[in-house]
Amino acid sequence: METTFPQPLAMVDTTLFTILHERLCLILARRKEPPEQGELALPGGFVHVQEDVDTEDAARRVIRAKLGFDAPYLEQLYTFSGKDRDTRGWSISVAYYALIPASLLDHSQVAETLPVEDLPKLPFDHDQIVAKAIERLRSKATYSSLPAFLLPEIFTLNDLHGIYQQTQGTRLDKASFRHKIMEQDIIEPIPGQFRTGAHRPAQLYRLTHRALTPFERKI
């Protein structure tokens, strides 16, 4: 059975967040083909109906092509659509966002990592996609364990404190943060493991759950 309607173009675009020099950054791609060839844009591409099980699968394929590995955290963001957002025709782009721990990035491979405060003008409606992704990240950072997925598997409480401040864009009291995060039961100390330096050694922690945990209240 076939439909009689002409169908729009179907694609995915990905917003890849990471932390570089204590700043929230995006990983961008230089477009290899027209339109906007040579410009910096969000990594994306058409849905391959022969190959992809669903659009999330398409997003994973795009990310693997760009980074060479799977993102530890990937979530659907929003779907952007319309007559004019792409010069090739009426299109639907299902946008995803992912969190990439800096420790996984080989920066010789992925050069185009730019602070979100300092992005160039992006083609298509990618500025809008980025704005929505940042808004979602900030909002979820307030009410969940989301920011922890920007850290490597093992981290200190100070690392976590810092990443919450960077994703939320606010200062958080150290003592209150520690009290509240420990009440959430999202992390556990690794017995006997500490990070050392020219100061008191810091207890190392890991996530207790692999999945995102929502909080009842703000952190």
Next chain:
Amino acid sequence: METTFPQPLAMVDTTLFTILHERLCLILARRKEPPEQGELALPGGFVHVQEDVDTEDAARRVIRAKLGFDAPYLEQLYTFSGKDRDTRGWSISVAYYALIPASLLDHSQVAETLPVEDLPKLPFDHDQIVAKAIERLRSKATYSSLPAFLLPEIFTLNDLHGIYQQTQGTRLDKASFRHKIMEQDIIEPIPGQFRTGAHRPAQLYRLTHRALTPFERKI
């Protein structure tokens, strides 16, 4: 310029919430064409690229066709996609949800209004769409003025109290609810207007803003 990729089918599906007999309900449609002809399902349809500006516009068209008027509150929910969700082929459905004040419904026109607790098995992945819509509604009801869009433009504080309880599925203390809702500045009394009955007359209110207002804390 054209793409070489075969494109998936593009459609929209809508979850229409309303309140009937103090219960949260969905407005369903009986399918006029195969597949699943004659079955109850979410109102939906293909994107019409000649006619629709974007998928939200397509959702509005679908709702107008079903109800005869525009929904006061409409928001994109999530995009469902994949090889197998529709027998007609690889498809993308951009799902929307809308809030419909019962006062706008002519129940002779729209017969298929069923409590969310008492829905039949729906075709395709519509059960999944409904589950996600209810989850979103409950979550937003806790942190915003969203439930007010299920009421007519003029209502009492008790009406609002009831609709918050129904959308959240919990009991809320009357006094605390009143204190908190008045702090949010989302409603204003209509001077000199009261609803009367066999009891003390109740002050009538209206929303101060036409748009949804998020709250800092839970209501």
Next chain:
DNA sequence: TGAATAGTGTCTTTAAGACACTATTCA
């Protein structure tokens, strides 16, 4: 020792929740 980061105790302010009370209408 001082610098640096780690980690805790506690006080004040604010919000949440419970609940009892008063108010106004109609039958």
Next chain:
DNA sequence: TGAATAGTGTCTTAAAGACACTATTCA
């Protein structure tokens, strides 16, 4: 008057936020 809904005051408990303090390491 009592039944019904409207609307308020206040007390207790819990959370949020601020801030000062102690702890441990290395140079």
